[in-house]
Amino acid sequence: MKRQAEQRARQWFIKTLVVAVGTSLLLSACGGGGKSGSADSSAPTKIQMQTLNYATEFIDNTNPIWKEFEKRTNTQLDITWLSPTTSEEKINVMLASGDLPEVTFVESLLNPQLQKMIGQGVFWDLTPFIKDYPNLSQPALAEMWTDSKVDGKNYSIPRYYPSYGGGAFPILRKDWMDKLGLQTPTTMDQFFDVLKAFKEKDPNGNGQADEIPYAANSDTMGFVYGVFNGVQGAWKLKDDKLVPTITEDASRDALLWIKKAYDAGLFPKDFAIL
Numbered sequence: 001m002k003r004q005a006e007q008r009a010r011q012w013f014i015k016t017l018v019v020a021v022g023t024s025l026l027l028s029a030c031g032g033g034g035k036s037g038s039a040d041s042s043a044p045t046k047i048q049m050q051t052l053n054y055a056t057e058f059i060d061n062t063n064p065i066w067k068e069f070e071k072r073t074n075t076q077l078d079i080t081w082l083s084p085t086t087s088e089e090k091i092n093v094m095l096a097s098g099d100l101p102e103v104t105f106v107e108s109l110l111n112p113q114l115q116k117m118i119g120q121g122v123f124w125d126l127t128p129f130i131k132d133y134p135n136l137s138q139p140a141l142a143e144m145w146t147d148s149k150v151d152g153k154n155y156s157i158p159r160y161y162p163s164y165g166g167g168a169f170p171i172l173r174k175d176w177m178d179k180l181g182l183q184t185p186t187t188m189d190q191f192f193d194v195l196k197a198f199k200e201k202d203p204n205g206n207g208q209a210d211e212i213p214y215a216a217n218s219d220t221m222g223f224v225y226g227v228f229n230g231v232q233g234a235w236k237l238k239d240d241k242l243v244p245t246i247t248e249d250a251s252r253d254a255l256l257w258i259k260k261a262y263d264a265g266l267f268p269k270d271f272a273i274l
Helices: 001-011 064-073 087-097 112-119 127-132 139-145 175-180 189-200 222-229 249-263
Strands: 025-028 045-052 076-083 102-108 156-158 237-238 241-244
Touching: 025 112, 064 076, 076 087, 087 102, 087 112, 175 189, 189 222, 222 249
Parallel strands: 045 076, 045 102
Antiparallel strands: 025 102, 025 156, 237 241
């Protein structure tokens, strides 16, 4: 059983490194779309938008990441961040007022005011343009585009949940890996070895063993159980029946891996209460 669990872990490790994003949508309003940018095609395209942000502190256009994103996309972004606790109320007020940015986040296409505005032609029909973007038109997303149509047209860009993977997943410092000559891990054993190297080989170069290899907390360790069980979530199909993964031998192996990593000092000592 342990060997089977290890095989599943090897096969599924990479699949858990999938970025999962929300099920909500971005809509493009007709009002300002044609006025963005300038006659000079080399000038940055100006985009006014509002979208959800789960951070406790919001960044602005002075942030290095923001600047780099604008540089790589040749855009000038005017972003209004929405807090999850107040987003629905603010979106409803915005829709009722008709004062819309060019791109806006909405929680659901079933919003009655939104449905009315779509019928009035307030939002762009994006259907003809999807095929021009390889990342958006890949076959795996075909059902997503079909399910999000309104009267046969796509007015929104859904944020996609894959059928497997997603949730919390490990993110590794590539600059540290490059400095130590490490390869991207494809098994949990290799993942352990990378974290151990982070702890012992001073990748930040300050001469002190002060690196935190993995900033774990109780919410970010679920992927380990998913890797060992070969599924994402609390249930798996076994002998044509759904069984809870927590009772599987593979979950015991996952717990032992977590203990091994904890004992090796690869997580903060108080990670379980963070």
